Amino acid sequence: MNLPTGQPHSRPGEAARRFYELVWPLRADVLRVARILSGNFTDAEDLAQQTLLKAFAGIDQFAEGTNVKAWLMTILRHARVDRLRAAAPEGTTVSLDALDDPLADPHTDPAETGAWGNADEALAAFSDQQVIDALQDLPENIRMTLLLVDVQQMDHHEAATILEVPVGTVKSRTHRGRAMLRRALHPIAREHRLIRETHK
Amino acid sequence: MTSQPHNQTPDDTPPPLDQATARRLARLGTMPVDTRTLDHRLAAVIPPRPRALPAQRTWLRPLRAVAALLLMAGLVGALVYTLSSGPAQASVAVMAQVHEDIVSGKTPVMQVDSIDAANRELSKQWPDSPAVPNVPQQHVMACCMKSVKNKRVACVLLKSRDIPITLTVANASDIKRPTTPGVEHRGVTYQVQTTGNLNMITTRRNDRWICLIAQLPADELMDIAAKLQF
Numbered sequence: 039m040n041l042p043t044g045q046p047h048s049r050p051g052e053a054a055r056r057f058y059e060l061v062w063p064l065r066a067d068v069l070r071v072a073r074i075l076s077g078n079f080t081d082a083e084d085l086a087q088q089t090l091l092k093a094f095a096g097i098d099q100f101a102e103g104t105n106v107k108a109w110l111m112t113i114l115r116h117a118r119v120d121r122l123r124a125a126a127p128e129g130t131t132v133s134l135d136a137l138d139d140p141l142a143d144p145h146t147d148p149a150e151t152g153a154w155g156n157a158d159e160a161l162a163a164f165s166d167q168q169v170i171d172a173l174q175d176l177p178e179n180i181r182m183t184l185l186l187v188d189v190q191q192m193d194h195h196e197a198a199t200i201l202e203v204p205v206g207t208v209k210s211r212t213h214r215g216r217a218m219l220r221r222a223l224h225p226i227a228r229e230h231r232l233i234r235e236t237h238k
Numbered sequence: 239m240t241s242q243p244h245n246q247t248p249d250d251t252p253p254p255l256d257q258a259t260a261r262r263l264a265r266l267g268t269m270p271v272d273t274r275t276l277d278h279r280l281a282a283v284i285p286p287r288p289r290a291l292p293a294q295r296t297w298l299r300p301l302r303a304v305a306a307l308l309l310m311a312g313l314v315g316a317l318v319y320t321l322s323s324g325p326a327q328a329s330v331a332v333m334a335q336v337h338e339d340i341v342s343g344k345t346p347v348m349q350v351d352s353i354d355a356a357n358r359e360l361s362k363q364w365p366d367s368p369a370v371p372n373v374p375q376q377h378v379m380a381c382c383m384k385s386v387k388n389k390r391v392a393c394v395l396l397k398s399r400d401i402p403i404t405l406t407v408a409n410a411s412d413i414k415r416p417t418t419p420g421v422e423h424r425g426v427t428y429q430v431q432t433t434g435n436l437n438m439i440t441t442r443r444n445d446r447w448i449c450l451i452a453q454l455p456a457d458e459l460m461d462i463a464a465k466l467q468f
Contacts, residue, residue: 054285065280066343069271087279094284157258162377165351166269169262188263213252216259 056097060106065090068110071185075118077174085121089114105196112200115182122178153233154220160232164223172222180215187212265400270340270347270380325414326387328406328449330431330438336384337404337436337451340395347380347395356381360392367392368446370407371466389413398462403452413447416440423460430456444468 068089073082092113093100100109154160164172173181179201186197187208194212198205227233252260339345350356353372360367363383367390370381376396384391389412396403420427420441428439438451439459448466450459 051285051288055288057284058287063342065276066271066273069273069276069343070267070269073269073271074266083276083279086276090276090280091283154255154258157255158261161258161262162265164262166266166379169266184263188260189267191264191267213256216252216256216263219263220255220259 053094053097056100056102057094060100060102061090061093061097061110064107064110067107067190068114071111071114071190072118074170074173074185074189075114075181077170081121085114085117088117088121092117107190108192108196108200111186111190111192115200118178118182154227155233160227161223163230163232164226168223168226169219172219172226175222176215176218180211180218183208183211184215184219188216261400265397268341268397268400268402270349270395271343272346273343274346325412326389327414328386328391328408328440328447330433330436330451332386333404333406333438333449333451334433334436336386336391336393336406337402340380340382340393340404341402345382345384347382349380350378350394352378353394356392356394364390364392368407368409369468370394370405371443371446371448371468373405373462374465374467376403376462386413396462398452398454398458401453403450403454403459403462406449406451408447408449410442410445410447421456421460423457424464426460426464428456428460428463430460432456439463 065086069082069086072085072089073079076082076085089110093110096113100106173184176184183197183201186192186200187194192200194205194208198208201208203211224233336345340347348356348359350359353370356378357367357370359381360370360383367383370392373394373396376398379395379397379402381392381394384393384406386406386408389408391406391408391412394405394407396405416429418429421430422428426441426443428441431438431440435453436451437454437456437459438449439456440447440449441463442448443466446468448463450463452459
């Protein structure tokens, strides 16, 4: 996938026309993903602006007829990684592959047993903000995978291209991420009695 | 609920708990966002939307000037007609646009989590706004004021089975009475209209005009309308 590298080469009017035609209608999607990814409005607007300006600068490199949303999500992901690296203390490295959190055992972990009952109803009781807050507890790459696959409803191949990982990795991250999200939501669910107590 | 085997591979059909989690996450995909600040920031950097016709077609300019004059006269006439014609016609096309603008984030909205909160926010913008009736089982997402043919309406974005629904309320006297025959449902008469994959039902109750529009069957929308608490 071609990523933007600089200013648009074609006439500015042509770049603006393509931008407004292809990218502008998707700016709410970009802002929504940035909002969930960064967890707050200010960082989300900065990230969405950076993404859309990069898209404008590189609109010449977008091949019309291909998936513009996938192209935007790729730019957004790169912009997010750049921002995380820039914000990290000097001399440290930013690991985006924090997969050391072991997958819960469904037979013993309270967040994975039958405690959820009607899971759809229990999960629907959480506000969007509670789900977004819980997503902040997940490693960056897992959060981004869930955003692409479950929130943006992209297929595993599209997500794999954006994340530059094999399809199998996307599948395992999706499975792992959903379990980690439930584990992050579990204490709130218990506090608000949204689930049954099965373990003392 | 049956526990899933721990060693289930990701290639298998996701366990029910995973499917439920995916459905909850999918709801975030239609979460309303306010793009106004972003739009202003982008407008400061990116050139405005170019005009549709290339500038070199100079021979078209006089014709375009005449056309613009005629269009302006038509618009003024239409405006005068609208202002003097009393109740507005809330067509399915207009309401579909209202719905799509809210869902896509094009219309700025206030995020709320209950009808009470929506009524509080709406009354700040429009003190005489008709109260939005309570919807017991629907998830309330956001609200906003809109103008339909110069008449103010209150909109609330709801969700049912993860599908966004726009509930619009106006003073009944502001909206034209339909001329088409209605559909009877649980003792209430509804007008049912369709555009694309959207169904719209409208009715009048307690001096209010009520409209529900969504990608849901009309029967389901009428069931929701029947549960409104005034």
